[in-house]
Amino acid sequence: MSFAGILLTLLQGAGYTLLVTLACAATALVVGLGIAIARELGGAWLSTLLSAVVYVLRGVPMLVLLFIIFFGLPGVGLDVPPLLAMMLSLGLISGAYLSEVFRGSLAAINPNEVLAAQSMGFSRLATLRLIKLPQMARFAVPGMVNELTTVLKFSPFAYTVGIPEITKQAMALVATTMRGIEIYAAIGLLYFGIYRLLLAAVRLIEKRYSIPGFAQE
Amino acid sequence: MALLEVKNLVKSYTDRTVLDGVSFELEEGEAKVVMGPSGCGKSTLLRCLNRLIEPTSGTILFDGQDVTRPGVDVRELRSRIGFVFQNFALYRHMSVLDNVALALRRLKKLPRKEAEERAVHELHRMEMADKRDAYPAALSGGQSQRVAIARALAMDPKVLFFDEPTSALDPIMVREVVTLINRLYLDNVTILCVTHDLGLAKHISDRVVFLDRGKVYAEDRIEHLLARDADPVIDEFFGGEG
Numbered sequence: 001m002s003f004a005g006i007l008l009t010l011l012q013g014a015g016y017t018l019l020v021t022l023a024c025a026a027t028a029l030v031v032g033l034g035i036a037i038a039r040e041l042g043g044a045w046l047s048t049l050l051s052a053v054v055y056v057l058r059g060v061p062m063l064v065l066l067f068i069i070f071f072g073l074p075g076v077g078l079d080v081p082p083l084l085a086m087m088l089s090l091g092l093i094s095g096a097y098l099s100e101v102f103r104g105s106l107a108a109i110n111p112n113e114v115l116a117a118q119s120m121g122f123s124r125l126a127t128l129r130l131i132k133l134p135q136m137a138r139f140a141v142p143g144m145v146n147e148l149t150t151v152l153k154f155s156p157f158a159y160t161v162g163i164p165e166i167t168k169q170a171m172a173l174v175a176t177t178m179r180g181i182e183i184y185a186a187i188g189l190l191y192f193g194i195y196r197l198l199l200a201a202v203r204l205i206e207k208r209y210s211i212p213g214f215a216q217e
Numbered sequence: 218m219a220l221l222e223v224k225n226l227v228k229s230y231t232d233r234t235v236l237d238g239v240s241f242e243l244e245e246g247e248a249k250v251v252m253g254p255s256g257c258g259k260s261t262l263l264r265c266l267n268r269l270i271e272p273t274s275g276t277i278l279f280d281g282q283d284v285t286r287p288g289v290d291v292r293e294l295r296s297r298i299g300f301v302f303q304n305f306a307l308y309r310h311m312s313v314l315d316n317v318a319l320a321l322r323r324l325k326k327l328p329r330k331e332a333e334e335r336a337v338h339e340l341h342r343m344e345m346a347d348k349r350d351a352y353p354a355a356l357s358g359g360q361s362q363r364v365a366i367a368r369a370l371a372m373d374p375k376v377l378f379f380d381e382p383t384s385a386l387d388p389i390m391v392r393e394v395v396t397l398i399n400r401l402y403l404d405n406v407t408i409l410c411v412t413h414d415l416g417l418a419k420h421i422s423d424r425v426v427f428l429d430r431g432k433v434y435a436e437d438r439i440e441h442l443l444a445r446d447a448d449p450v451i452d453e454f455f456g457g458e459g
Contacts, residue, residue, distance in 0.1 A: 118269060119298075135309065213353075214309055
């Protein structure tokens with residue numbers, strides 16, 4: 001196979017890697033945010049229940065959950081498409097981790113600001129939406145970047161359910177060309193490129209919403 | 218009829234009683250200071266009055282309405298009481314203008330332009346209009362307190378509560394804030410202020426409610442309190458001043 005052919009195959013794989021990463025990251029964001037908000041607004045009972053769910057999810061190996069969903073659920077009549085299986089495994093586990101990042105960020109908010117909002121007559125929901133969440137999002141950026149990176153690095157598991165992402169393409173190429181060092185080094189560089197791309201996007205958003213002196217207080 | 222009438226207010230926790238039958242009145246246009254040793258229940262009293270803390274028993278009549286009875290719209294009550302906190306409690310992620318305009322837009326439902334005009338008016342009153350686009354991190358303590366007062370006044374409250382408004386400030390800024398609150402007092406703004414600061418109490422108050430161990434120990438004009446002879450509780454608190 002020509003160099004251009006190899007490159008094209010790897011770039012196709014990179015597209016799938018990006019798709020899996022973004023789909024799982026979006027799932028993680030929705031799950032993490034949902035858990036954080038439910039813990040804030042729900043009572044002690046709901047908070048305890050969600051803590052237990054988060055505890056379990058953080059302890060389950062990602063591949064095991066993926067196999068349960070993709071290979072196990074068809075046994076009870078539920079066929080889950082590969083990308084959805086990734087979202088329900090990697091996305092869910094990552095969401096559990098993100099919910100902890102959000103919990104820490106919420107705890108960093110000055111309680112007097114919350115008290116001030118409540119003393120003006122804002123409801124708990126309005127206080128959460130207007131005061132807590134905008135600050136939480138800014139505090140959580142470093143943790144979110146870490147989690148996004150983790151999602152990217154776990155995305156190769158998608159090959160186990162048949163998604164032709166970079167690692168799967170690379171394995172196929174190595175099998176036909178026997179040029180393992182070059183091809184695996186090349187996909188290492190591609191992963192790094194995708195990481196830098198995602199980081200640049202996050203930094204752009206961070207800069208857009210930065211507030212003078214906010215993090216220095 | 219008094220604007221605020223507190224009758225036999227009690228706040229108890231499982232292991233202690235913080236407020237033990239507190240009663241006093243606040244007339245419209247009056248400025249009253251609540252003083253007393255640390256832990257005597259001053260801040261708890263303020264927070265009970267706008268139901269940030271639920272009182273255990275007693276009655277609070279505000280503007281003729283019993284606000285302790287079940288079914289009272291607590292958020293509506295709070296929107297009629299301005300509250301200025303010890304450490305300003307400005308929203309760090311919002312500009313000065315947004316800090317003041319937020320409640321006008323979201324609670325009073327004013328259009329953005331009208332809310333901002335009103336916010337700028339209050340900032341002018343506090344001599345802070347030139348800082349409208351600044352963020353709280355860039356403000357001094359005195360400036361932050363001015364914005365906090367503007368934020369409370371913007372809602373056109375019936376009464377303004379101050380919780381230790383000068384305790385987080387250096388002496389120069391204390392003078393600045395005392396002058397400011399004194400101006401509000403002279404403008405007939407109804408004020409209830411919790412403070413340790415004798416200077417502030419002398420400048421802004423008609424009468425002082427002196428709390429000790431959760432009870433009203435004395436209520437009098439500040440000069441009369443200071444002139445009391447051989448009162449160990451008052452003497453210990455004021456340390457022989459006056």
